[in-house]
Amino acid sequence: MLRVHRFRRSGRGASVSAFVGGNQVTLHHDADGLDAIATAIAEAREEILLEMYWFGSDATGWRFAHALIDAASRGLRVRVVYDAIGSISSDDAMFDAMRRAGCEVREYHPIAPWRERHRWGRISHRNHRKLLVVDGTTAMIGGLNLADQWAREEDGGGGWRDDLVAISGPAVASVREIFEMSWGALTDPNDDDDGGSFDVGSAHIRVLGNHFRDERRVIRGAYLKRINAAKRSIYIANSYFVPDRRIRRALTAAAARGVDVRVMVPGINDVPIVAIASRSFYSGLLRRGVRIYEWQGNVMHAKTAVVDAQWLTIGTFNLDARSLRYNLEINTMIDDDALAEAAEARFLEDLGEATEIRFATWRLRPMLQRLIEGFVALLAGWL
16 A cells, blocks of 8 residues: 655755656646546546645536545545635535545635634635646646536536646656645655556656745746747746736747747636736737737636747646745646647647737727726736
8 A cells, every 4th residue: 555654844845846757748638638537536546636726516526526436435545635715616515425435535724714724814825736646656737627617518518728737657756745745744755665657758747836935936937947948939828827027027038039929818717807917918018029819719727838849837827926925836847849849739729719919909908998907917916
């Protein structure tokens, strides 16, 4: 059996990992990502670790609740962490049913005062991660939550646009350790059972989490490093794009040196105030050569970036203040030409369903819209 011990931090935590090679990686898009998660749970033999911001109690949520209940009935260790705010509309009966079946379920930072581990001072700090680790050999990370919004439209879902990466290889250990820090325990690095054997691949992966205060800016730092080093292209798809000054300067500096910088954001945002805040930065970016597109399909929820068709990041980190200051996040940083080229191809394909915002027309928008954007921009540090 896999064994764990309580995590005691000494120096740098496991949530800041180095690049490790020998990984196999598969990209999944949209509802295919839900199917990949379901398959991994169904094929699990020993352990399932799930950390989910939004675990709905709709048809999709219950689909996965039943899958986890079935896994627990097969004798697997099943551990689930869900966020109290992200899952605020979910029915407690679903989580109770999972607990009765033998799943270990914890709520992250409860908002109800009578809940165990409730703290008023932690209300704004959320667990925004979406990750799955199965048998210590497979990990999945992306923007997909377990709710109907991500299911196919033909199945009654919202058909939201999103990305997920499935990893098999040494990097899985880092994902598992990040989960264990949320849970309150860490895999023993000296344990003889390392969680399983792997098929060797070619992808070099760095897994970044921000569990501790001094790791808060580590994911943004990795973004900045690659943006500053870009030579040919920077393609970013980000659902809540409210970049701080350093990110904006890095993007415009890249455009100034001839890099093709394109940012795709939702045309319809499920959080309207974030859309307004995002648009407040359009003028400064467009004027300095950054190209901006608004996705015109169903809600785009991806947090993906590709640089020079060589480096790829997928995860839960939005380029906004909440991800930087308040949320627990996780991102994969992947050096793999084939994978990055595939992600770039999908980004360029998606541009066919997006409208490019042109500075010449954007600057003529109504004064009232500008005033609203200006006011909301003052709140950008909290969004």
